[in-house]
Amino acid sequence: MPTVTLAHRDDFDGWRIAARSLVANGTPPSAVTWTVAGEGGDLLGGDAAPVAGNPSFTVPKAFIDMARRVVCNVEPERFALLHAALAQLRTRPKLLDDQADPLVQRLYRLDKGVRRDVHKMRAFVRFREVEDEAGERFAAWFEPEHHIVRLNSGFFVRRFAQMRWSILTPLLCVHWDTAELSFTSGALRGDAPEGDPIEAVWKTYYSHIFNPARLKVNAMTKEMPKKYWKNLPEAALIPDLIAGAGERVQAMIDTVPRDVSEGRHPRERGDPESPGLDLTGAIPATESATLGPRLRGDDEIDALRTEAAACTRCPLYGPATQTVFGEGPPTARLMFVGEQPGDQEDLAGKPFIGPAGQVFDRALAAAGIDRTRAYVTNAVKHFKFEARGKRRIHSKPGTGEIEACKWWIDQERAAIKPAVTVALGATAARSLTGKTVTISRERGRAITLADGSELWITVHPSFLLRIEDRAAADLEYDRFVADLTAIRERVAALG
Structure with a gap:
């Protein structure tokens, strides 16, 4: 049985060279044993796998990107699974699009595990200052679930290019001296500094x-x-x-002045002396002591969010990093529904934080709407994209994906009961109305939904980013702000 021995646990280049040769030679994946140097292998032994000079065939770039991550997973069968997929790609170039295929599903799960671990490392590495013979240096300790240190090292080089640093992990350590990246064997927790001033x-x-x-x-x-x-x-x-x-919350409640006759804080009535529009609605004085309705609403949304994290209603859950659920107070009177999370939202797990989110925040401020008082979500909860090199390019959700996610939007609206829901773009309008909507025809007027609340439709902020002509972009931005201003005034009028 042919045996391939790779240089290290995440040796993508070694796997690629060997796998291409094996596929070109017609060697079936089931006949190959994959091992890592120093970790043993087939107890019965075996011949080294033959390596062709430069076997010529192409595969989708998306597969190469996925394979680069999957080899970092701790799954012992990762190399064999990728080999099997590579062999099929020669006759099934669209294999990765068949997310009902058990092999594809398994690879997507392995890929997702690695991408999540990469995100956790970027979020939770904490450098501490230390001194060595060359002067100031920074060190950090991290315990990854997968073999992601090499894969993730470029991020830290770009982020801390002018800083000398080391990241120590149990299996592999990475070091940067502002010019060259190097790797050493794993370290112990005690090798990392405990803290600094x-x-x-x-x-x-x-x-x-x-x-x-x-x-x-x-x-x-x-x-x-x-x-x-x-x-x-x-x-x-x-x-x-x-x-x-709990005690701090109660202290905050006790220090908030209340208008006893109205049973609510002046800002909740939208008084002129209170800046911004409060979109959470009034809190009766008899309920404010325990915040009962708010906590029950929080519990309901939290339960939905937890359930949605495991959603597999459509194939988008496979390549996406995570479910991106809505955010905002459970008593919000205004809800915004966008299309789907983008690249940054997919990594962070929060809606509208990328370039379109920045335009959205700026327009909300210009219209006098406090985003923290509104509930913001998307019609589709997973990021749909096409991989192009290292970039993930947004791909518009299909009707089936919109319908699959409509259940979550309906649950969010039922829990929050907004007086006004705003559809940002055609996908959101399609989700909320159940039919294709022309934005230019429906824009700027209220549509009564089945529950008696109002739906308003406007453009998605990403539309503004795609306008190349500066004058036209400024004009459309002003129209967007005007839409939001009218919506703010409508929420206030509804009381």
């Missing part, structure tokens, strides 16, 4: 910005699992902050 400042800052009224323990631990807490200086504060959250 800056951490005291950071902890003080973190404790002051912690908002107990927005505490959602389940959501927090999902995004920041406890296994990473030991690497984060601020994590040492979290148990006490959680324990004292």
Whole structure:
């Protein structure tokens, strides 16, 4: 049985050369044993796999990008699975589009695990200052789930190009001296520094910005699992902050002046002296002491968010990093529905934070709408894209994907009960109305939905980014702000 021995656990180049040769020679994947140098292999032994000079055939770039990540997974069969896919691609060039294929499904799961681990490393690495013979240096400790150190090293080089640093992990360490990247064998936790003077400042800052009224323990631990807490200086504060959250919330409530005759805070009535428009609605004084309705709403949305994280209603869950659910107060009177998350939203797990989100935020501010008082979500919860090199290019969701995700939009609207829902773009309008909508025809007027609330339709902020002519772009931006202003006034008029 032919045996291929790779140089290290994430040796993509070695796998690619060997796999192309094996496929070109017609060697079936089931006849090959893949091993890693120093880790043993087939106990019965075997001949080295033949390597052709330069076998000539092409495969989709998306497969190469996926394979580069999948070889970093800890799955022992990763090399064989990729070999099997490569063999099929010669006769099935659109193999990756068949997400009902068990092999494709498995590869997507392995890919997703690696991409999530890459994201966690970027989010939770904390450098501490140390001194060595060359002067100032920064070191960090991280425990990845997969073999992602080489794959992720370029990100840290770009982000900290002028800083000398090391990232230590149990299996592989990476070092940057501002000119050259190098790797060494794994380290022990004790080899990493424990802290530096800056951490005291950071902890003080973190404790002051912690908002107990927005505490959602389940959501927090999902995004920041406890296994990473030991690497984060601020994590040492979290148990006490959680324990004292209830008392701090009550203290905040007790210090808020209330208009007893109205049973609500002046800002909740939209009084002129209170800047911005509060879109969360009034809180009766008899309910404010416990925030009962708000907490029940939070629980309902949190339950939906947790359930959506495991959604497999359409094939988009496979290549996407994660479900991107809606955000906002559960009593919001205004809901915005976009098309789908983009590249940055897919990585961060939050809606409207990329380039279109920045335009959206700017337009909201110009229209006098406080985004934190609105609920913001998307018609489709997973990022649909085409891989082009290292870039992931947005791809418009299809009707089936919109219909599959409509269940989540309906659940969000049922939980929040907004007075006004805004469809940002044709996909959102299609989801909310159940039919194809011409934006220019429906824009600027209220449409009554089945539950009696109103739907308003306008363009998606990404439309503004695609306009190349500056004068035309400015004109369309002003129209977008005018739409939002009219919507703000309508919400206020509805009381």
